[in-house]
Amino acid sequence: MTLLHVDRLTVARASGAGSPLVDGVSFTVEAGEVVGVVGESGSGKTLTGLALLGLLPDGLAASGSIRFDGRELLTQTRPEWERTRGTDIAMVLQDPSSSLHPMLKLGEQLTDHVRQHLGLSKPAAEARAIELMERVHLREPKRLLGQYPHQLSGGMKQRVSIAIALACDPKLLIADEPTTALDANIRTGIIALLNELRRESGMGIIFVTHDLAMLSTIADRLNVFRTGEIVEAGDSDRIFRSPRHPYTRVLLDAVPQVPWPRPEEVLS
Numbered sequence: 001m002t003l004l005h006v007d008r009l010t011v012a013r014a015s016g017a018g019s020p021l022v023d024g025v026s027f028t029v030e031a032g033e034v035v036g037v038v039g040e041s042g043s044g045k046t047l048t049g050l051a052l053l054g055l056l057p058d059g060l061a062a063s064g065s066i067r068f069d070g071r072e073l074l075t076q077t078r079p080e081w082e083r084t085r086g087t088d089i090a091m092v093l094q095d096p097s098s099s100l101h102p103m104l105k106l107g108e109q110l111t112d113h114v115r116q117h118l119g120l121s122k123p124a125a126e127a128r129a130i131e132l133m134e135r136v137h138l139r140e141p142k143r144l145l146g147q148y149p150h151q152l153s154g155g156m157k158q159r160v161s162i163a164i165a166l167a168c169d170p171k172l173l174i175a176d177e178p179t180t181a182l183d184a185n186i187r188t189g190i191i192a193l194l195n196e197l198r199r200e201s202g203m204g205i206i207f208v209t210h211d212l213a214m215l216s217t218i219a220d221r222l223n224v225f226r227t228g229e230i231v232e233a234g235d236s237d238r239i240f241r242s243p244r245h246p247y248t249r250v251l252l253d254a255v256p257q258v259p260w261p262r263p264e265e266v267l268s
């Protein structure tokens, strides 16, 4: 089932100055699929993700079409976007600290989020918070809920931000460099977790990264971005085996030839 259908999405300065920063990109995401988005710095990967969430910075405007689950997102009102972000599409960012409040215990953050979006009573929200912590394989969830973000390692914090993102069972997760700030072994654990979640829940994932080697372990399809355009798209096995665009070849030549373990080989 096609979850997301992006058609000629363009992001440009609202003033009309300069050339578009994202220039007519089209792609789809199926349920349960991981679509990798790669490309050099400044190629428009993050702006594309932000446009899908209705979170473009002031001064930038999106045009084209973003159809999600059969409805057009670009014409949504602000409250409709808020509902979409709360329940249908979620995001995980590179720095887990940016999605966690440093002064609030994890329990408050998770239960507040769950109560706000699902309208649960306090005890039901606490039960849901524990269930979410278990779902991302955090041990001793009850004890963790009483802790502050600074008491957790980077990998654990990223698991908590994934738990928050999962609170409303989103159909689509946008993961923007979710493992870049983490050590290699922790990174592999997070990849294994995302892989498990998409298998179990049928959630689609857009995975934005510079790290092609890592994408080779999880992405079903790839979109290769360069200067605001998709220069190559397709099945990731095919692209890794025989890239067609010279720029994709350059990116692949830069990948260290260290075999990455498949996510299923890693204990999460």
Ligand SMILES: Nc1ncnc2c1ncn2[C@@H]1O[C@H](COP(=O)(O)OP(=O)(O)OP(=O)(O)O)[C@@H](O)[C@H]1O
Pocket (backbone or CB within 6 Å): 021, 039, 040, 041, 042, 043, 044, 045, 046, 047, 048, 057, 058, 059, 060
């Ligand atoms: N608020 C803004 N106003 C004007 N230009 C912007 C704004 N935000 C980003 N840009 C420009 O848009 C282009 C695309 O930026 P974007 O952040 O999407 O790139 P990216 O591919 O995600 O890069 P990176 O991999 O470094 O995160 C860049 O040239 C950037 O400088």
